Amino acid sequence: MSKTPISKVTFFFILCSVYLVSFAHIGAFSYDQFFSKNERFSEGAKIAGVSVANASKEDAVEKLEEEIKKWKVNQKLTFSYLNQTFPVASRLFSFDVSASIEKEGETLLLNVKVDEGELSEFLSESGVDTSLINMEALSEVLKDKASELITEEEFIKVNQYLITSDSILTVAQAEVNSLTTTPGITNFIAVFPEIQIKGNSDFSLIQWMDQNGFTGATDSDLSIIASSIYKTILQTNFLVIERNYSRELPEGIELGFEANINRNSKRDFAFKNPNDTTYSIHLDLLQSKLSTSLNGLELPYEIEIELRNEQTFSPRIIKQYSPYLNSGEVKVVEVGNEGVLVEVWKRKVTSKGNLLEETKVSEDFYPPRHKEEIHRMKDYVINTSNDSGAPTTDGNGVPTYSIPNEDPLDPDEDQNESVPTQWSQPNDNNQSNDQTSQQPDSSDNLHPLDVKPEENMK
Numbered sequence: 001m002s003k004t005p006i007s008k009v010t011f012f013f014i015l016c017s018v019y020l021v022s023f024a025h026i027g028a029f030s031y032d033q034f035f036s037k038n039e040r041f042s043e044g045a046k047i048a049g050v051s052v053a054n055a056s057k058e059d060a061v062e063k064l065e066e067e068i069k070k071w072k073v074n075q076k077l078t079f080s081y082l083n084q085t086f087p088v089a090s091r092l093f094s095f096d097v098s099a100s101i102e103k104e105g106e107t108l109l110l111n112v113k114v115d116e117g118e119l120s121e122f123l124s125e126s127g128v129d130t131s132l133i134n135m136e137a138l139s140e141v142l143k144d145k146a147s148e149l150i151t152e153e154e155f156i157k158v159n160q161y162l163i164t165s166d167s168i169l170t171v172a173q174a175e176v177n178s179l180t181t182t183p184g185i186t187n188f189i190a191v192f193p194e195i196q197i198k199g200n201s202d203f204s205l206i207q208w209m210d211q212n213g214f215t216g217a218t219d220s221d222l223s224i225i226a227s228s229i230y231k232t233i234l235q236t237n238f239l240v241i242e243r244n245y246s247r248e249l250p251e252g253i254e255l256g257f258e259a260n261i262n263r264n265s266k267r268d269f270a271f272k273n274p275n276d277t278t279y280s281i282h283l284d285l286l287q288s289k290l291s292t293s294l295n296g297l298e299l300p301y302e303i304e305i306e307l308r309n310e311q312t313f314s315p316r317i318i319k320q321y322s323p324y325l326n327s328g329e330v331k332v333v334e335v336g337n338e339g340v341l342v343e344v345w346k347r348k349v350t351s352k353g354n355l356l357e358e359t360k361v362s363e364d365f366y367p368p369r370h371k372e373e374i375h376r377m378k379d380y381v382i383n384t385s386n387d388s389g390a391p392t393t394d395g396n397g398v399p400t401y402s403i404p405n406e407d408p409l410d411p412d413e414d415q416n417e418s419v420p421t422q423w424s425q426p427n428d429n430n431q432s433n434d435q436t437s438q439q440p441d442s443s444d445n446l447h448p449l450d451v452k453p454e455e456n457m458k
Helices: 008-034 057-074 116-125 135-147 183-191 205-212 219-233
Strands: 077-081 084-087 093-096 111-114 154-157 168-176 194-197 201-204 239-242 270-273 279-286 289-297 302-313 317-322 330-334 339-349 355-366 371-376 400-403 421-424 437-440
Touching (some): 093 135, 111 135, 116 135, 135 154, 168 219, 183 279, 194 201, 201 239, 205 219, 219 289
Parallel strands (some): 077 154, 317 371
Antiparallel strands (some): 077 084, 168 289, 194 279, 201 270, 239 421, 279 289, 302 339, 330 371, 339 355, 421 437
């Protein structure tokens, strides 16, 4: 079999094809090697605010990498979540400078990557429940901020990137049982079944009613409602601005949780929502039970309320004398009751039960109401102190004091029934955000250790 030789024409075309392909590749390589290094950015060109005017690409890369190092040290991006803030870690960002300089245009941004897994871990370490957060959307915001190498302080509100409205939960609730329902309480809840507390805003119960023109409840009604709200917000990070309690614990209000309202005396109940998001207070009245709940974004910790060091104080007996009683006759003007002192504490714990912090919220003292008796004047005998200077006592060991008086004690005499306690917002320099300071503003609100016998005889 004879072989067909390759024609000269065919060989020529093959040689030309090889030449053309080789020239194209070698030419592009040569251009990159000898010409692209000398290519420069135009006048006024900037990348992430960094001027690269008339700079070669090699010089631009070097300059940008230097600026990125400075930015990672000086950047002031800050996460804001509920009432806490914490700086964004620079390690979350990685920059692709080479890809950034290949873009066209005079004002360019850097290519930035944020690892969502590392971001989630970082937020979790700071107490954020990342299952509630749209991490992809939050990552994009971080990329935008970093792509401009912004050095000014900027706050990124994490709670703005909630996945769904299902993240809104009942974060605290309280109940008042065996409540004597009044028209005022019923009317208030009918008008205000829900109260919105906007983020970073203060709320005053009296101002709220004035703004809405509400006058359909008595101070006693409002005190019960305010006390229920007070017990509810104590279980959160809300800050109490003003809270008062009366001289005697009103019926239907739990010890340690009274919030007394007196509009004539301007005794208000006020508090602050320190979080970025809105929370809502819901009031519900079912027969003799008042339920109060606070709905909003779940807190990154749990708060437990405890009553501690409760003490009771027996009333003294005050005897007065009248010429209008028969021999041996005793008239009881005031039966009297015990006084009580209690401390309210707040414990902040993790979801695993680990204690983060505990603070004393308040110390409430309700002084005893002394027993008052009127005896016959002819039976009057001035009780004297014993040698130790202590007052005489009755058969039960209760101190007794005698005050001679020609006329009976008027049982209708006005009594000071309310002892306000002003609460001030904590000083961040020396107190936790969850603690309020107690400052009695009335000399009538005496500590039990300060009560003297002669002061109770007046």
